[in-house]
Amino acid sequence: MKGCVFDIRHYSVHDGPGIRTAVFLKGCPLRCRWCHNPEGLEPEPVEVCRERPAGGKTIRLAETIGKLMTPAEVAEEVMKSRIFFEESGGGVTFTGGEPLMQVEFTEACMHLMETGNIHTTLDTCGYALPDVYNRIAARANLILFDLKHYDSGIHQRYTGVPSGPVLANLRASIEAGFPLIVRIPLIPGFNLSTDTLIRMAGILPATGWSGQVNLLPYHRIAMHKYEKLGLGYGMKDIRQPSAAEVEQAAEIFRERGFVVTTGG
Amino acid sequence: MNERIRLLRQNSLDAVNRISGERAGLVTGFYRQPSIAALPVPVQRGMALKHIMQHKGLYFGQGELIAGERGPEPKAVPTYPEVCVHSLQDLEILDSRPKVSYKVDEETRALYRDEVIPFWTGRCVRDHMFKALPDTWKQAYQAGIFTEFMEQRAPGHTVAGEKVFGKGMNDLMADIDQALDKLDYLNDMEALAKAEELQGMRLACEALVVLAGRYASLIEARIPAEKDPGRRDELLEMAAICRKVPANAPETFHEALQHYWFIHLGVITELNPWDSFNPGRLDQHLWPFYSRELAAGTLTKERATELLQAFWIKFNNHPAPPKVGVTAQESNTYTDFCLINVGGVKADGSDAVNELSYLILDVIEEMRLLQPSSMVQLSKKNPDALIHRAIRIIKTGFGQPSVFNTDAIVQELMRQGKTPEDARRGGASGCVEAGAFGTEAYILTGYFNLPKILELTLNNGRDPLTGEQTGPQTGDPALFSTYDEFQIAFRKMLQHFVDIKIAGSNLIEKIWATHMPAPFLSSIIDDCILNGRDYNAGGARYNTSYIQGVGLGTMTDCLTAIHEQVFRHKRYSMANLLKMLAVNFEGYEDELAVLLYKTPKYGNDDDLADVHAKEVFEAYFEAIDGRKSPRGAAYRIEMLPTTCHVYFGSKINALPDGRLAGKPLSEGISPVQGADRKGPSAVIKSAAKFDHIKSGGTLLNQKFSPDFFRDETAIVKLGQLIRAYFRMDGHHIQFNVVSADTLRKARHHPEAFSNLIVRVAGYSDYFNDLTPELQEEIIRRTEQEQM
Numbered sequence A: 001m002k003g004c005v006f007d008i009r010h011y012s013v014h015d016g017p018g019i020r021t022a023v024f025l026k027g028c029p030l031r032c033r034w035c036h037n038p039e040g041l042e043p044e045p046v047e048v049c050r051e052r053p054a055g056g057k058t059i060r061l062a063e064t065i066g067k068l069m070t071p072a073e074v075a076e077e078v079m080k081s082r083i084f085f086e087e088s089g090g091g092v093t094f095t096g097g098e099p100l101m102q103v104e105f106t107e108a109c110m111h112l113m114e115t116g117n118i119h120t121t122l123d124t125c126g127y128a129l130p131d132v133y134n135r136i137a138a139r140a141n142l143i144l145f146d147l148k149h150y151d152s153g154i155h156q157r158y159t160g161v162p163s164g165p166v167l168a169n170l171r172a173s174i175e176a177g178f179p180l181i182v183r184i185p186l187i188p189g190f191n192l193s194t195d196t197l198i199r200m201a202g203i204l205p206a207t208g209w210s211g212q213v214n215l216l217p218y219h220r221i222a223m224h225k226y227e228k229l230g231l232g233y234g235m236k237d238i239r240q241p242s243a244a245e246v247e248q249a250a251e252i253f254r255e256r257g258f259v260v261t262t263g264g
Numbered sequence B: 001m002n003e004r005i006r007l008l009r010q011n012s013l014d015a016v017n018r019i020s021g022e023r024a025g026l027v028t029g030f031y032r033q034p035s036i037a038a039l040p041v042p043v044q045r046g047m048a049l050k051h052i053m054q055h056k057g058l059y060f061g062q063g064e065l066i067a068g069e070r071g072p073e074p075k076a077v078p079t080y081p082e083v084c085v086h087s088l089q090d091l092e093i094l095d096s097r098p099k100v101s102y103k104v105d106e107e108t109r110a111l112y113r114d115e116v117i118p119f120w121t122g123r124c125v126r127d128h129m130f131k132a133l134p135d136t137w138k139q140a141y142q143a144g145i146f147t148e149f150m151e152q153r154a155p156g157h158t159v160a161g162e163k164v165f166g167k168g169m170n171d172l173m174a175d176i177d178q179a180l181d182k183l184d185y186l187n188d189m190e191a192l193a194k195a196e197e198l199q200g201m202r203l204a205c206e207a208l209v210v211l212a213g214r215y216a217s218l219i220e221a222r223i224p225a226e227k228d229p230g231r232r233d234e235l236l237e238m239a240a241i242c243r244k245v246p247a248n249a250p251e252t253f254h255e256a257l258q259h260y261w262f263i264h265l266g267v268i269t270e271l272n273p274w275d276s277f278n279p280g281r282l283d284q285h286l287w288p289f290y291s292r293e294l295a296a297g298t299l300t301k302e303r304a305t306e307l308l309q310a311f312w313i314k315f316n317n318h319p320a321p322p323k324v325g326v327t328a329q330e331s332n333t334y335t336d337f338c339l340i341n342v343g344g345v346k347a348d349g350s351d352a353v354n355e356l357s358y359l360i361l362d363v364i365e366e367m368r369l370l371q372p373s374s375m376v377q378l379s380k381k382n383p384d385a386l387i388h389r390a391i392r393i394i395k396t397g398f399g400q401p402s403v404f405n406t407d408a409i410v411q412e413l414m415r416q417g418k419t420p421e422d423a424r425r426g427g428a429s430g431c432v433e434a435g436a437f438g439t440e441a442y443i444l445t446g447y448f449n450l451p452k453i454l455e456l457t458l459n460n461g462r463d464p465l466t467g468e469q470t471g472p473q474t475g476d477p478a479l480f481s482t483y484d485e486f487q488i489a490f491r492k493m494l495q496h497f498v499d500i501k502i503a504g505s506n507l508i509e510k511i512w513a514t515h516m517p518a519p520f521l522s523s524i525i526d527d528c529i530l531n532g533r534d535y536n537a538g539g540a541r542y543n544t545s546y547i548q549g550v551g552l553g554t555m556t557d558c559l560t561a562i563h564e565q566v567f568r569h570k571r572y573s574m575a576n577l578l579k580m581l582a583v584n585f586e587g588y589e590d591e592l593a594v595l596l597y598k599t600p601k602y603g604n605d606d607d608l609a610d611v612h613a614k615e616v617f618e619a620y621f622e623a624i625d626g627r628k629s630p631r632g633a634a635y636r637i638e639m640l641p642t643t644c645h646v647y648f649g650s651k652i653n654a655l656p657d658g659r660l661a662g663k664p665l666s667e668g669i670s671p672v673q674g675a676d677r678k679g680p681s682a683v684i685k686s687a688a689k690f691d692h693i694k695s696g697g698t699l700l701n702q703k704f705s706p707d708f709f710r711d712e713t714a715i716v717k718l719g720q721l722i723r724a725y726f727r728m729d730g731h732h733i734q735f736n737v738v739s740a741d742t743l744r745k746a747r748h749h750p751e752a753f754s755n756l757i758v759r760v761a762g763y764s765d766y767f768n769d770l771t772p773e774l775q776e777e778i779i780r781r782t783e784q785e786q787m
């Protein structure tokens, strides 16, 4: 079995506990306008040309984004960071794209990680059939669950899919007591308003829940990637939220009894 | 910091680096006396020091708490014509060069022209050396294959041990007298030489008492005019302290600092030893004084802090003695490498961290000075709080403190034959050098240009820069059919030049031992008194000579390129590769891009490249480790560059890793600038693949963007990264936390960034004081972090 992996990044420090290695799986069912990993959207490897400086000239080098790998190959690469996991209580994070798009492969990788006693985290947009979602979510040591908007129409407009399946998986995860960190991107003009955030907080149980909320202020950092890949960027006019806005948003969740972190 | 410290600090920052002719004049006057030449050399040296201490100008600044300057005022730097006499042209260069300049006034030039130059030309150590050194050595030196540390500065590289804080000059003189009494003229054929050496040491100890006495008188003379009663009391106390130390052992915190400072001045006035001098394990040495006085109520934490801050400023007042020529290129900085150690383990192996460790870290953060340098020793036994505190300072971005692995250092020292206790009393000094503090003469003899050896191997011994047959013919690489053949040729070339370097070092060492002993330094480093032998002649308990390898990252990537692209994949023939190098890849940009971007690189935890790092390290180790020197030292290796990677790079044409002609080499054991693309943990994994324990120090530079530290967990996670590296026996790691953007702005508007301090290699420096090449290199190094 082979999966399509577009990056394996070590010393990843913002996506789960400790020092982690992030495995980026290619392919995503959503098309968020602000997506920071546009190269990970299509499920197949893509050929691109990268311009590189060489001796005063610029040379175009062919590069493939996305590599077909076996679970064992992924495990071998991840395990290069074993000593850092041990020092820090870290582990592996499956992210993307959307790991659930390659559910068999992700499951096989997970299995190898579990045999090696490595802490596993699933970073997901939550848009999948419940049984597909559960195959991975039920065994992950931690789930980073992206919650973008409660309103299905707006969700559809900005991500290309309705919010229903996402909310269903989120509710089921809460019910089942899965270890969750709900990640909410803060995007001006999309969900960065007091009203919207209050409604989103309403989805989460205010009491008796062990999960946390992680607010991710929108960052324009991905813009240059779009240019390089020759893609149009749907968010050109969006500004980055101010520190005060981020704090305000955090306060909304904090007031309601949630443990909140910002940034990531 | 309070107002007094703020002023003292500002004075130190504002003082202009300049040459003082004072010492040169005194030393010349002393040696010109006809009676001197007939005296034994160590006695001459002891008397010379005493002469200087008797006659030098004294400086005691407004509000100072620690007395004593090497020159007539802060940053007035003396010269050492008996070591290396500067020509008028040297003085002109020092005065006018754009970076690391020292102002030279007319009076000094006249003194040099009329007295110093005529007397010392042909007499100074440097002239002796260059007369004696063989042509093969000179040719290699000129080709940039190695440098020589002892051509302008004295051997040193050592650090104070416990004895320095526990004994006064009177105690040392008693020890010396005892050793003199014990001399056995019947059986010991060296007894006379030992007596002469011991007499020299005694004179040198007297010199220190003379200096302190003069300071006491100066301070006493200031008392009547002092209006402020608080300051009056202080002056009274300071005068009493100068009457007491360094003649007697210190008993209070303030006495301990002043005591050390006089000894520091003694070492750096006697000669201009590398890395000045160093109090070493300061939190350990000061702890008994601090804890005793705190309990007795005679010292507060605030006063201790103020005294330490005043002590810090004294170091900053003392820039490195002026360096010219190749020495300036290999160590192009005002920093004089005094590296204060904090943390680590005690002699019994237990956790040494105490309250003072943290207090000293507070001082480092608040003072934010170039000198002294500072580092944290981190043992597996030390609490995480220590490393977290250190990282909080590191993230403020002035490159200090650097972080060392105590457990690795102890193993390194023990492998070299130190007892566990002596090893644990040690630490690191200079940039990254492991040493047994108080008991070891560990002397860095010079940098060694590994990629130049590769270039010569690629050219069958001919230097493409000069066209000369500089090395032996190790075979035409175009005819090699396997990588092994290439490797064997490289090793032959390496051994040839290592032998030339060692032969030269042996000769130079002998010249120093004979012509230029250091009796004062000898009196404070064990067991020179006991052995009746000088520090420069093997008198210390342990003796080591280092040859510091430069360009490990560049070397590794070159060998990888040759192995992978020429021999394994046969993408380019050796002849073709040589052609590309000869034309600096002009017209071969596609091939260059493949070498740069499609070839495995060291620093990415990729075994295809990293095996070659191990191969280079082992080859270098085998060529050097354990060879003997005349003073009884063993040669060992280290991997550090100071600024020599820039100089060495200027001596090499294009290389197979895609580095263009003249560009800097990689520094320390860091990857080639920009070649590490998988983050810091991969760099650390690569760097840990060779055995640091077999070295006496390796230097790893890491950069982090300030952005990395935006949340608190980053501190913990960086601490864990360091712990992981040290678990793999990594020796040292240092950090630059500054954005490439800031650096680029600083380059274009230096006036607006006069306070910007960055980590270079083993030390920090003002960005504005770096040469354009180094600035460029640091920007490149930093930039890549932000991709």
Ligand code: SF4
Residues within 6 Å of the ligand: A028, A029, A030, A031, A032, A034, A035, A036, A037, A038, A040, A041, A096, A097, A098, A125, A159
């Ligand atoms: S879910 Fe994530 S990877 Fe998928 S499109 Fe949205 S932002 Fe991009």
